[in-house]
Amino acid sequence: xxxxxxxxxxxxxxxxxxxxxxxxxxxxxxxxxxxxxxxxxxxxxxxxxxxxxxxxxxxxxxxxxxxxxxxxxxxxxxxxxxxxxxxxxxxxxxxxxxxxxxxxxxxxxxxxxxxxxxxxxxxxxxxxxxxxxxxxxxxxxxxxxxxxxxxxxxxxxxxxxxxxxxxxxxxxxxxxxxxxxxxxxxxxxxxxxxxxxxxxxxxxxxxxxxxxxxxxxxxxxxxxxxxxxxxxxxxxxxxxxxxxxxxxxxxxxxxxxxxxxxxxxxxxxxxxxxxxxxxxxxxxxxxxxxxxxxxxxxxxxxxxxxxxxxxxxxxxxxxxxxxxxxxxxxxxxxxxxxxxxxxxxxxxxxxxxxxxxxxxxxxxxxxxxxxxxxxxxxxxxxxxxxxxxxxxxxxxxxxxxxxxxxxxxxxxxxxxxxxxxxxxxxxxxxxxxxxxxxxxxxxxxxxxxxxxxxxxxxxxxxxxxxxxxxxxxxxxxxxxxxxxxxxxxxx
Amino acid sequence: xxxxxxxxxxxxxxxxxxxxxxxxxxxxxxxxxxxxxxxxxxxxxxxxxxxxxxxxxxxxxxxxxxxxxxxxxxxxxxxxxxxxxxxxxxxxxxxxxxxxxxxxxxxxxxxxxxxxxxxxxxxxxxxxxxxxxxxxxxxxxxxxxxxxxxxxxxxxxxxxxxxxxxxxxxxxxxxxxxxxxxxxxxxxxxxxxxxxxxxxxxxxxxxxxxxxxxxxxxxxxxxxxxxxxxxxxxxxxxxxxxxxxxxxxxxxxxxxxxxxxxxxxxxxxxxxxxxxxxxxxxxxxxxxxxxxxxxxxxxxxxxxxxxxxxxx
Numbered sequence: 001x002x003x004x005x006x007x008x009x010x011x012x013x014x015x016x017x018x019x020x021x022x023x024x025x026x027x028x029x030x031x032x033x034x035x036x037x038x039x040x041x042x043x044x045x046x047x048x049x050x051x052x053x054x055x056x057x058x059x060x061x062x063x064x065x066x067x068x069x070x071x072x073x074x075x076x077x078x079x080x081x082x083x084x085x086x087x088x089x090x091x092x093x094x095x096x097x098x099x100x101x102x103x104x105x106x107x108x109x110x111x112x113x114x115x116x117x118x119x120x121x122x123x124x125x126x127x128x129x130x131x132x133x134x135x136x137x138x139x140x141x142x143x144x145x146x147x148x149x150x151x152x153x154x155x156x157x158x159x160x161x162x163x164x165x166x167x168x169x170x171x172x173x174x175x176x177x178x179x180x181x182x183x184x185x186x187x188x189x190x191x192x193x194x195x196x197x198x199x200x201x202x203x204x205x206x207x208x209x210x211x212x213x214x215x216x217x218x219x220x221x222x223x224x225x226x227x228x229x230x231x232x233x234x235x236x237x238x239x240x241x242x243x244x245x246x247x248x249x250x251x252x253x254x255x256x257x258x259x260x261x262x263x264x265x266x267x268x269x270x271x272x273x274x275x276x277x278x279x280x281x282x283x284x285x286x287x288x289x290x291x292x293x294x295x296x297x298x299x300x301x302x303x304x305x306x307x308x309x310x311x312x313x314x315x316x317x318x319x320x321x322x323x324x325x326x327x328x329x330x331x332x333x334x335x336x337x338x339x340x341x342x343x344x345x346x347x348x349x350x351x352x353x354x355x356x357x358x359x360x361x362x363x364x365x366x367x368x369x370x371x372x373x374x375x376x377x378x379x380x381x382x383x384x385x386x387x388x389x390x391x392x393x394x395x396x397x398x399x400x401x402x403x404x405x406x407x408x409x410x411x412x413x414x415x416x417x418x419x420x421x422x423x424x425x426x427x428x429x430x431x432x433x434x435x436x437x438x439x440x441x442x443x444x445x446x447x448x449x450x451x452x453x454x455x456x457x458x459x460x461x462x463x464x465x466x467x468x469x470x471x472x473x474x475x476x477x478x479x480x481x482x483x484x485x486x487x488x489x490x491x
Numbered sequence: 492x493x494x495x496x497x498x499x500x501x502x503x504x505x506x507x508x509x510x511x512x513x514x515x516x517x518x519x520x521x522x523x524x525x526x527x528x529x530x531x532x533x534x535x536x537x538x539x540x541x542x543x544x545x546x547x548x549x550x551x552x553x554x555x556x557x558x559x560x561x562x563x564x565x566x567x568x569x570x571x572x573x574x575x576x577x578x579x580x581x582x583x584x585x586x587x588x589x590x591x592x593x594x595x596x597x598x599x600x601x602x603x604x605x606x607x608x609x610x611x612x613x614x615x616x617x618x619x620x621x622x623x624x625x626x627x628x629x630x631x632x633x634x635x636x637x638x639x640x641x642x643x644x645x646x647x648x649x650x651x652x653x654x655x656x657x658x659x660x661x662x663x664x665x666x667x668x669x670x671x672x673x674x675x676x677x678x679x680x681x682x683x684x685x686x687x688x689x690x691x692x693x694x695x696x697x698x699x700x701x702x703x704x705x706x707x708x709x710x711x712x713x714x715x716x717x718x719x720x721x722x723x724x725x726x727x728x729x730x731x732x733x734x735x736x737x738x739x740x741x742x743x744x745x746x747x748x749x750x751x752x753x754x755x756x757x758x759x760x761x762x763x764x765x766x767x768x769x770x771x772x773x774x775x776x777x778x779x780x781x782x783x784x785x786x787x788x789x790x791x792x793x794x795x796x797x798x799x800x801x802x803x
Binding site: 036042044111112139142145146149197199230231233234251257 | 547611641696
């Protein structure tokens with residue numbers, strides 16, 4: 001099973017790569033995966049349909065067939081189109097020529113308006129503005145109270161003449177707030193409004209009335225990044241009902257893929273100005289379209305990864321290697337070859353870092369010492385060809401010679417030989433069983449060196465572990481544990 | 492029995508007898524199937540509407556496949572036949588025997604823990620549930636263990652007074668939520684409450700520290716009594732991420748039921764279908780507005796009728 005889009009696409013590309021040129025059906029196969037990924041990311045169906053059609057049209061054009069690497073080009077187009085929609089109308093917050101600048105927040109219940117109001121107020125203050133928070137959510141119990149607490153926390157005054165909880169008229173509060181701000185010369189007025197449903201006509205009228213009464217410079221539509229297909233309806237309702245100038249995406253610190261961003265940007269054509277990323281008053285940043293595009297597709301820097309893997313790895317060689325493993329004819333020489341192959345792709349650390357989902361591996365990556373490859377290489381290169389083919393002949397004096405030749409100790413040599421033997425055994429099992437791996441890479445990234453910390457205990461573990469665990473260890477990259485473990489080759 | 496008798500002489504009225512306000516749920520859930528063509532040869536428009544209702548692409552594909560199989564087996568072809576087959580299929584799949592609140596042991600007090608992400612509607616749900624239980628004759632204590640968000644305690648206090656429930660909040664600002672939960676249960680025992688409902692801070696499910704805190708809240712309550720019900724509040728507008736929420740919250744707090752809120756909007760909450768299928772967690776309550784009576788028990792058939800647009 002392939003978890004995310006990157007895995008599935010890489011699988012698709014594996015089939016495409018040998019052909020060189022993309023046919024219409026190749027493109028459709030790729031686009032099917034992309035459609036699925038977009039839907040899983042909660043991009044609204046109608047937006048997905050338009051998007052896929054646009055990408056398909058571009059992909060069928062000569063820009064692809066003439067391209068050096070067509071498969072990659074399709075993904076490139078997808079990413080470009082995504083960034084275009086997400087950031088097409090990218091802009092900064094607009095300030096009024098004659099203060100006060102009026103900013104009104106609107107959105108569904110629970111989208112994060114009040115928290116955002118606090119963050120915006122704090123940020124504005126840091127920009128040397130003098131913001132005033134206005135409590136126009138007179139609906140939700142203690143919303144006014146909440147805004148007052150937040151105002152106190154960020155050191156921004158709150159205009160709250162009504163206690164709320166269903167009492168008071170938000171339109172007149174908003175109107176009075178503007179008067180008050182002019183009098184006291186506040187430079188920005190930030191109006192927090194009650195959450196409302198797009199289908200609630202009465203409440204939408206109220207929002208429209210607040211807008212009319214205050215003539216805001218910015219009406220910011222606040223939307224939860226976890227929202228599903230309904231994002232289009234909600235965005236349309238607010239655009240038609242209140243009129244919006246910009247969008248703020250909240251709760252981006254969650255693990256939602258945030259397809260709503262695409263839906264809203266597409267449907268309203270309005271720029272996403274800010275991303276809200278936590279409950280702290282500083283958890284707030286400008287919106288980055290390219291990051292969002294990768295997030296929606298659930299891909300790391302897959303383009304670069306594909307490119308490097310394709311450039312450097314010879315599939316025929318990989319196949320021969322797998323056969324050798326299966327036949328138990330895998331030698332230290334092959335191992336060295338394999339390692340050098342990987343080396344060609346560039347820094348392993350960077351490679352792994354580019355891979356989707358590599359965030360989880362961070363601790364392992366940090367513990368990972370590239371020099372281990374050099375040391376291993378030195379040991380193997382100090383062996384005679386005969387020794388490399390048949391490590392069994394390595395007696396004490398041979399080992400001593402190798403240690404001296406490579407500038408390592410006999411213990412290091414012993415360690416390598418032991419780990420190699422176990423690894424070869426596991427590789428054999430693997431090659432027969434076949435586990436999903438990244439095409440363009442040797443079986444399961446087996447040559448990933450062992451983290452620097454010596455973990456000789458792992459050897460025994462590896463020997464007796466269950467097959468799944470063994471496979472995972474051989475993969476070397478899929479270990480969920482925090483502690484770095486020896487990889488198959490356990491360098 | 493719904494809960495223990497208060498004394499031998501005095502029999503608490505059964506909560507079930509309290510008439511829940513008749514929410515026309517089917518009207519709330521606007522039909523999504525008016526556009527769908529029920530043509531056996533091409534059910535892709537049906538798949539589309541299921542996707543648009545947040546069922547998710549996997550579930551949508553699977554439902555269409557199953558419907559096709561049923562139709563072929565039973566020789567159904569007309570739109571009416573297909574529609575009724577779909578209705579039956581969906582209703583059967585979401586119907587469960589365990590969708591009532593777990594309030595039938597002899598424990599006193601019953602403890603309900605309410606969890607969910609930020610802004611899902613936890614506090615509002617608790618207010619409504621408390622009102623409902625109180626009007627059924629139960630004595631209810633609310634525990635304000637959301638000590639994090641500004642004015643969350645005050646918000647719950649408002650609901651406590653609206654619903655005539657007791658409130659136990661933090662004694663000092665920023666008190667550890669687990670200790671507030673503990674004290675709320677303690678107070679519930681000593682003031683002879685029938686039911687204690689614990690509100691918790693909204694937390695995103697990928698925040699390990701906050702999820703651990705939830706585990707701690709749960710354990711601190713369980714030092715005194717068993718938790719009868721852990722309700723996960725899900726916003727119906729949430730898309731596929733709701734699955735990740737359900738998984739993560741179940742892992743740390745053993746969720747026993749789902750409350751699907753904000754069904755009065757244009758969202759359908761279709762993801763609960765996949766959650767029920769995959770995680771085996773029943774939907775128990777629904778929220779349909781901000782008023783104290785705006786909630787009801789989840790009725791699978793009504794939910795499906797609403798989706799099919801036959802409720803009106």
